[in-house]
Amino acid sequence: MKRPLAVCLVSGGLDSCVAAAVAAREFELAFLHVNYGQRTEARELKAFQEIADFYRVKYRLVTEVPALREIGGSALTDESIKVPEGEISTDQIPITYVPFRNAHFLAIAVSWGEVLGAKRIFIGASQVDFSGYPDCRVSFFEAYNRVIAEGTRPETELRIETPLINLSKAEIVKLGAQLGAPLHLTWSCYQREDIACGRCESCLLRLKGFKEAGLKDPIPYE
Amino acid sequence: MKRPLAVCLVSGGLDSCVAAAVAAREFELAFLHVNYGQRTEARELKAFQEIADFYRVKYRLVTEVPALREIGGSALTDESIKVPEGEISTDQIPITYVPFRNAHFLAIAVSWGEVLGAKRIFIGASQVDFSGYPDCRVSFFEAYNRVIAEGTRPETELRIETPLINLSKAEIVKLGAQLGAPLHLTWSCYQREDIACGRCESCLLRLKGFKEAGLKDPIPYE
Numbered sequence: 001m002k003r004p005l006a007v008c009l010v011s012g013g014l015d016s017c018v019a020a021a022v023a024a025r026e027f028e029l030a031f032l033h034v035n036y037g038q039r040t041e042a043r044e045l046k047a048f049q050e051i052a053d054f055y056r057v058k059y060r061l062v063t064e065v066p067a068l069r070e071i072g073g074s075a076l077t078d079e080s081i082k083v084p085e086g087e088i089s090t091d092q093i094p095i096t097y098v099p100f101r102n103a104h105f106l107a108i109a110v111s112w113g114e115v116l117g118a119k120r121i122f123i124g125a126s127q128v129d130f131s132g133y134p135d136c137r138v139s140f141f142e143a144y145n146r147v148i149a150e151g152t153r154p155e156t157e158l159r160i161e162t163p164l165i166n167l168s169k170a171e172i173v174k175l176g177a178q179l180g181a182p183l184h185l186t187w188s189c190y191q192r193e194d195i196a197c198g199r200c201e202s203c204l205l206r207l208k209g210f211k212e213a214g215l216k217d218p219i220p221y222e
Numbered sequence: 223m224k225r226p227l228a229v230c231l232v233s234g235g236l237d238s239c240v241a242a243a244v245a246a247r248e249f250e251l252a253f254l255h256v257n258y259g260q261r262t263e264a265r266e267l268k269a270f271q272e273i274a275d276f277y278r279v280k281y282r283l284v285t286e287v288p289a290l291r292e293i294g295g296s297a298l299t300d301e302s303i304k305v306p307e308g309e310i311s312t313d314q315i316p317i318t319y320v321p322f323r324n325a326h327f328l329a330i331a332v333s334w335g336e337v338l339g340a341k342r343i344f345i346g347a348s349q350v351d352f353s354g355y356p357d358c359r360v361s362f363f364e365a366y367n368r369v370i371a372e373g374t375r376p377e378t379e380l381r382i383e384t385p386l387i388n389l390s391k392a393e394i395v396k397l398g399a400q401l402g403a404p405l406h407l408t409w410s411c412y413q414r415e416d417i418a419c420g421r422c423e424s425c426l427l428r429l430k431g432f433k434e435a436g437l438k439d440p441i442p443y444e
Contacts, residue, residue, distance in 0.1 A: 061293070063288055063289040063292055064288060064289075065287070065289075066285055066286060067283070067285040067286075067287075067330045067333065067334070068333060070283065070285055071330075071333050071334050071337050072337065073333075073336070073337040093375055097375075098333075099332070099333040099336040099337055099374070099375075100329060100332045100333045100336060100370075100373055100374055101333075102373065103325075103328075103329040103332065103333075103369065103373055104329040104330070104333070106325075107322060107325040107326040107329050108289045108293075108326070110321070110322045110325065111289065111290060111293050111295075111320075111321040111322045111323075111325075111326070112289070112293050114295070114321040115293050115294065115295035115321055134372065134373050134374055134375060134376075135372075135373035135374075137372065139372045140369065140372040140373040142372075143365065143368040143369040143371075143372045143373070144369050146365040146368065146369075147325060147362065147365040147366050147368075147369055148322075149365075150356065150357075150359065150361045150362040150364075150365045151322055151324065151325055151356050151357035151359075151362040151365075151366075152321070152322055152356055152357075153315055153319075153321075153356060154356075
């Protein structure tokens with residue numbers, strides 16, 4: 001029997017790779033990658049294609065949201081704002097927050113999923129180590145599922161799945177290892193594209209996750 | 223006292239022009255226009271700029287969502303699907319439906335509005351003569367307001383306003399005339415960019431609206 005299709009949002013990072021590995025257990029995969037003027041765009045795209053090759057993904061869409069760079073307001077998309085180093089932010093919304101970014105990604109996933117006849121959208125968001133991004137919370141995705149139900153054709157049955165939403169980075173690393181996800185192909189650094197800096201918020205979270213999971217991060221660091 | 227800011231989604235069509243005219247009574251305006259590979263992109267952009275000039279709008283963002291053309295699935299974005307002529311569709315979802323289009327537009331409006339500190343997003347959607355698009359219903363916008371509340375910063379107070387949602391096309395024409403909206407600058411035709419075809423669904427709805435309102439449509443037809 002033909003497996004139902006799931007659209008996976010794959011940035012090329014650790015979390016989206018593990019979310020795709022979860023999806024791969026039940027679904028045929030359609031991989032979506034969005035460039036939005038983030039600093040490490042080229043390196044993330046390379047990771048996306050390598051992970052897609054690993055899972056032999058036939059349906060791939062690489063697209064862009066130029067508005068996020070045009071609008072700015074984040075260290076990830078605005079060259080005039082520096083990426084912070086040396087600490088993981090906790091209670092505040094960090095300067096790396098890209099305003100309402102996940103809503104753009106989900107809109108594309110829904111439009112594509114509706115045309116493809118997909119049943120699920122997988123996104124690797126986590127609200128545990130989520131760095132205070134409001135668009136990474138369970139309540140955001142629940143509300144978005146309602147928007148999908150109201151804003152698409154009656155016969156469309158798309159629904160967002162967030163398999164990592166309550167997992168810490170260490171738990172995500174462990175789950176990825178269990179599922180045989182190609183963690184060596186993923187890219188997390190916010191700053192560099194050759195080897196990971198090891199100092200930005202994203203690198204620090206990743207390194208902490210591997211350490212707490214008792215595993216060695218397979219990618220090279222500066 | 224400085225007036226609060228509203229982001230207006232302005233396609234260049236009749237409805238968005240009248241929605242902007244409503245917003246102009248209370249708010250300072252920020253005009254957003256989105257190209258998405260629709261057939262009459264250049265003509266709509268011209269209308270957008272002329273309406274923005276009319277209202278002396280300082281904040282303007284013209285951006286694009288290439289994904290909608292890449293994904294296709296609609297007569298408006300897919301050259302291989304013909305725009306229907308000669309009838310206004312009623313109960314079915316028409317082939318001009320662009321899957322989940324308004325969710326893309328709203329995502330951009332929210333990201334921009336959050337960075338600008340705007341209080342409202344105005345969109346000229348109507349569920350009366352709405353041609354069966356699921357993303358033009360009250361329930362869709364209500365659900366989206368919940369997504370905005372959940373997915374943005376706690377201090378962000380953005381909310382969608384749909385002043386035309388329960389108005390027929392004739393009522394929209396009358397309201398626009400009352401408010402002195404520049405209806406002569408608007409463009410509605412789905413097919414042509416020089417003079418309106420008068421035969422596509424959008425032209426037929428517009429002509430019917432002016433006729434029922436007892437007013438003459440100021441734009442030329444083929």
